[in-house]
Amino acid sequence: MKIAISTDKGQVASHFGRCPEFTIVEIKNGEVVSKEAISNPGHQPGFLPKFLSEKGVQCIIAGGMGERAKRIFDDNGVGTIVGIEGEVDSVIKKYNEGKLSGNESYCQH
Secondary structure (H helix, E strand, O other), rough: EEEEEEEEOOEEEEOOOOEEEEEEEEEEOOOEEEEEEEOOOOOOOOOOHHHHHHHHEEEEEEEOOHHHHHHHHEEEEOEOOOOOEEEHHHHHHHHOOOOOOOOOOOOOO
């Protein structure tokens, strides 16, 4: 499974679309097998869901996300977990242990 975390200086970014980068993590059999940071290619309506889906991402973790992006991910079978904050490595660990639960999105449009 591949997850993408909206990232800003090693922390989960509060806004999915406007984060400086995404941390892409691949997990197999409960182990992190790869982790890389990629620059955000730009915030254009509808672009990022397609971009991340094409990279094989199956779940997005962010502090906040607009309803349109969430709908696009939902329509393409990509899960979203919002209302998350904290250090990226800690979030990855919680996700991998099944202990990460979302809250209300920090992004209010």
